[in-house]
Amino acid sequence: MGKTVLVVDDSASIRQVVGIALKSAGYDVIEAADGKDALGKLSGQKIHLVISDVNMPNMDGITFLKELKKLPAYKFTPVIMLTTESQESRKQEGQAAGARAWVVKPFQPAQMMAAVAKLILP
Numbered sequence: 794m795g796k797t798v799l800v801v802d803d804s805a806s807i808r809q810v811v812g813i814a815l816k817s818a819g820y821d822v823i824e825a826a827d828g829k830d831a832l833g834k835l836s837g838q839k840i841h842l843v844i845s846d847v848n849m850p851n852m853d854g855i856t857f858l859k860e861l862k863k864l865p866a867y868k869f870t871p872v873i874m875l876t877t878e879s880q881e882s883r884k885q886e887g888q889a890a891g892a893r894a895w896v897v898k899p900f901q902p903a904q905m906m907a908a909v910a911k912l913i914l915p
Contacts, residue, residue: 796841796913797821801831801857802875803849807898811844811875814902815909828857837866841913844905847876847883858890871912875900 798820800811805826812822823840825831827849843861847854854874861867873894874887884895894908 795819795821797823797839798909798913799823799825799831799834799840799843799845801825801828801843801845801849801854803827803846807846807875810902811905814906818906818909820909820913828852828854828860831857832860835861835864835867840867840870842909843867843870843872844875844909845872847874847878847887855886855890858887858892862891873905873908873912875905 798815800808800822802808803826808824812824815822823834825834829852845854845857854876858872871893872891873896874892875896875898877898879897887895893912896905896908
């Protein structure tokens with residue numbers, strides 16, 4: 794069974810691009826439209842990595858990350874923030890909440906996959 798990655802972004806096209814890159818590398822992908830949707834899709838199953846946008850309706854990425862880290866099953870799940878935000882203050886806020894990597898849009902799928910490979914152990 795492949796490793797599972799949760800992709801959280803309010804843009805369907807971004808979810809699709811990220812999903813295609815991950816699936817072609819052999820990962821299973823769960824998609825969510827925002828933080829609230831993502832939390833609703835977590836049912837205790839093993840998630841090896843989360844890739845989340847920062848700016849989303851209903852629940853933004855930083856709030857989602859804080860909520861995710863409160864759940865015992867996902868406390869140590871690595872998170873990549875995939876966002877248009879490039880300010881250092883936002884990056885620090887993300888790191889403080891538990892983000893392990895910060896990829897700025899527009900991104901190259903290869904750049905994102907390199908970050909994925911570093912965070913998901915074989």
